[in-house]
Amino acid sequence: MEILVCVKRVPDTAENEFELNAEGNDLDRDDLVYSVNEWDNYAVEEAIRIVDNLGGSITVVTVGDDEAEEVLRREMAMGANNGVLLSDDAFEGSDGRGIATLLKAEVETGNYDLILTGAQADEGAGQVGGMLAAMLDYPYASLVNKIEPGEGKIKVGREIEGGNQEMNEIELPCVLSIQTGINEPRYVGIRGIRKVAGVEIPVKGAGDLGVDAGSVGEAGAKTKRVDYFVPDPGDGAEMLDGDTDEIIEKLIEKLKAKGGL
Amino acid sequence: MTRIFAYVPFKNGVTDDVALEYPDAAKKIDAGASLTAVVTGHGADLDNVADALTKTYSEVIKIDNEALAYPNAEIVRKALTHVIPADAIVLVPHDTFGMDLAPGLSIKLDSAYAADVVDFEGMDGATLKLIRQELGGAVSTHVTCDAASGAVITIRPGTFAPADEEGASGTVVDKSGEAGDLSAKRTFLEVVEAEVGDVDITKSDVLVSIGRGIEDEDNIEMAQDLADAMGGVVACSRPIVDAKWLEKSRQVGTSGQTVKPKIYMAMGISGSFQHMGGIKGNPFIVAVNKNPKAPIFQVADVGIVEDILDFMPELQEAIEDL
Ligand SMILES: Cc1cc2nc3c(=O)[nH]c(=O)nc-3n(C[C@H](O)[C@H](O)[C@H](O)COP(=O)(O)OP(=O)(O)OC[C@H]3O[C@@H](n4cnc5c(N)ncnc54)[C@H](O)[C@@H]3O)c2cc1C
Ligand SMILES: Nc1ncnc2c1ncn2[C@@H]1O[C@H](COP(=O)(O)O)[C@@H](O)[C@H]1O
Numbered sequence: 001m002e003i004l005v006c007v008k009r010v011p012d013t014a015e016n017e018f019e020l021n022a023e024g025n026d027l028d029r030d031d032l033v034y035s036v037n038e039w040d041n042y043a044v045e046e047a048i049r050i051v052d053n054l055g056g057s058i059t060v061v062t063v064g065d066d067e068a069e070e071v072l073r074r075e076m077a078m079g080a081n082n083g084v085l086l087s088d089d090a091f092e093g094s095d096g097r098g099i100a101t102l103l104k105a106e107v108e109t110g111n112y113d114l115i116l117t118g119a120q121a122d123e124g125a126g127q128v129g130g131m132l133a134a135m136l137d138y139p140y141a142s143l144v145n146k147i148e149p150g151e152g153k154i155k156v157g158r159e160i161e162g163g164n165q166e167m168n169e170i171e172l173p174c175v176l177s178i179q180t181g182i183n184e185p186r187y188v189g190i191r192g193i194r195k196v197a198g199v200e201i202p203v204k205g206a207g208d209l210g211v212d213a214g215s216v217g218e219a220g221a222k223t224k225r226v227d228y229f230v231p232d233p234g235d236g237a238e239m240l241d242g243d244t245d246e247i248i249e250k251l252i253e254k255l256k257a258k259g260g261l
Numbered sequence: 262m263t264r265i266f267a268y269v270p271f272k273n274g275v276t277d278d279v280a281l282e283y284p285d286a287a288k289k290i291d292a293g294a295s296l297t298a299v300v301t302g303h304g305a306d307l308d309n310v311a312d313a314l315t316k317t318y319s320e321v322i323k324i325d326n327e328a329l330a331y332p333n334a335e336i337v338r339k340a341l342t343h344v345i346p347a348d349a350i351v352l353v354p355h356d357t358f359g360m361d362l363a364p365g366l367s368i369k370l371d372s373a374y375a376a377d378v379v380d381f382e383g384m385d386g387a388t389l390k391l392i393r394q395e396l397g398g399a400v401s402t403h404v405t406c407d408a409a410s411g412a413v414i415t416i417r418p419g420t421f422a423p424a425d426e427e428g429a430s431g432t433v434v435d436k437s438g439e440a441g442d443l444s445a446k447r448t449f450l451e452v453v454e455a456e457v458g459d460v461d462i463t464k465s466d467v468l469v470s471i472g473r474g475i476e477d478e479d480n481i482e483m484a485q486d487l488a489d490a491m492g493g494v495v496a497c498s499r500p501i502v503d504a505k506w507l508e509k510s511r512q513v514g515t516s517g518q519t520v521k522p523k524i525y526m527a528m529g530i531s532g533s534f535q536h537m538g539g540i541k542g543n544p545f546i547v548a549v550n551k552n553p554k555a556p557i558f559q560v561a562d563v564g565i566v567e568d569i570l571d572f573m574p575e576l577q578e579a580i581e582d583l
Binding site: 011013014017018019020027095096097100119120122123124125126127128129130131133134135138139140141142143155157158159160161162163164165166167168169170171174177180181184222223224225226227228229230231235236237238239240241244247248249251252254255258259260261 | 333334335338356357358360361362363364365366367368369372373374375376377393394395396397399400401402403404405406407412445446447448449450451452453454455466467473491499500502503504505509512515516517518519523524531545546547548552553554557558559560561562563564565566567571572575576579580583
């Protein structure tokens with residue numbers, strides 16, 4: 001199987017307290033810790049397991065700036081064979097459709113049987129996989145938590161409400177978005193990263209991909225983020241303060257009043 | 262005039278709750294818009310659902326075909342692409358079906374797309390202004406969406422105010438004949454029900470629920486001890502199950518259990534909507550999180566900024582001393 005896995009470099013929600021910048025129109029990005037989108041690690045791990053069983057190779061691709069290269073290297077340290085960075089000033093400000101347009105162009109340079117994305121990334125959209133599939137006219141299944149490879153067709157489980165699993169048969173080539181929990185992604189140590197540090201990663205711009213720069217980036221985006229804001233904290237929880245003993249005392253009173261003790 | 266088409270999923274003849282939430286969303290998009298419900302399926306269930314929706318919608322489009330008996334997103338997409346006008350605004354719930362259907366539908370309709378919308382601020386010409394969240398709810402964003410050639414929008418379930426069911430006396434329009442070719446490269450096989458676990462978290466009045474903030478499998482014991490002291494049981498968020506530290510039946514959320522406790526102690530949980538979506542019955546929610554900006558503090562009743570690994574044993578001791 002030839003597998004393409006789409007990965008994205010995102011701010012790590014577990015490692016950051018998000019603040020707005022002074023103008024209030026963007027996050028304060030200076031001290032943000034970035035990592036690979038959580039869902040994408042599961043997608044790469046699944047690709048590795050499939051190739052271990054059936055042979056083939058794995059390419060990881062990302063649309064991003066120079067710094068996005070680090071996530072490709074991380075996934076190559078995990079076990080992906082090749083990396084491709086799609087990067088061009090003209091790609092900046094792309095909406096989901098723009099990203100999918102670029103990924104489609106990359107897909108068409110190869111001969112992939114299977115294309116994997118994460119179920120969603122930092123923007124909580126869950127859009128790129130489904131768009132890419134529709135553009136390619138490939139079948140698609142989202143939130144996949146089981147893959148049973150076969151000849152020409154594969155069986156996939158989709159996680160639906162309540163943790164139930166919807167089993168489907170899907171023709172190859174296809175696009176699948178991968179849900180967390182499908183496997184346990186392997187750990188990547190510093191040594192693994194070092195081993196791939198010297199590997200050449202091709203960078204492709206609009207010209208290389210044959211994509212009209214006006215159809216992607218800010219120019220092509222139909223959906224645009226205007227600003228970030230943090231909702232008024234006034235309508236939130238009653239915050240208990242003081243030292244820990246005081247907090248516990250107040251909490252216990254409240255729990256008693258609510259019948260919880 | 263803005264034309265809005267709302268896709269209504271249903272199961273066993275019962276419409277999804279979102280059916281009553283669309284009218285509020287539509288009003289916020291454009292108070293003067295026309296709103297049409299769209300249902301797809303096969304047979305008596307579909308007819309009943311379409312009839313029932315005429316109480317809420319002035320127009321209900323139904324598409325009946327054997328191929329639509331199970332809502333396979335690829336087939337539903339094909340049917341909708343033939344029936345919905347290209348410049349319309351299409352509403353779909355942001356759930357596991359909507360995530361499967363809507364992104365591809367936007368491509369086939371050549372429309373703009375916006376996912377998981379939590380509020381609308383109206384139309385400015387052909388530009389739809391809306392609000393969504395990013396980074397697991399940590400920040401909100403204003404977004405503009407160029408709807409000149411249509412837009413597909415998924416809305417967050419449970420966010421818009423439910424309408425009264427009896428407002429309208431609409432008509433059903435049968436568009437089954439316009440559905441076109443409904444062959445698909447993806448075939449539905451079966452639904453495998455989630456496994457039942459040893460502990461039933463849906464039966465307990467007190468849940469001590471742990472999230473990624475528990476940091477290590479060994480620390481779960483602290484939560485268990487606290488739960489024992491409170492006479493409750495331990496539940497969790499999704500990453501704890503993904504890590505295989507607890508079984509799936511302990512997971513609270515849209516892809517886990519729906520719980521209705523009296524007290525919900527959220528320990529090191531950020532408060533994503535998929536997690537909070539599993540908490541019903543308006544329990545008293547206590548959130549303990551070391552990040553004062555954690556989104557869960559926007560929805561909890563009581564918030565405490567502490568490290569749960571220090572806080573849980575102290576709280577347990579204080580309760581045992583009562
Ligand atoms: C289709 C779909 C369905 C989903 N279904 C579910 C579902 O059913 N249930 C569910 O839970 N999730 C579900 N998710 C995942 C969901 O989007 C979130 O990723 C998940 O809920 C996050 O879990 P968390 O809050 O434990 O982790 P995080 O978001 O990582 O939050 C951890 C929190 O712990 C805090 N913390 C860290 N260390 C400490 C400490 N020592 N003391 C105190 N606080 C600490 C951090 O500040 C942070 O706020 C679903 C996602 C998708 C796409
Ligand atoms: N910039 C990007 N480069 C490569 N893949 C992406 C990019 N953005 C999103 N994806 C893929 O699409 C998935 C879903 O992201 P999203 O649709 O943005 O929520 C991610 O998990 C990635 O697999």
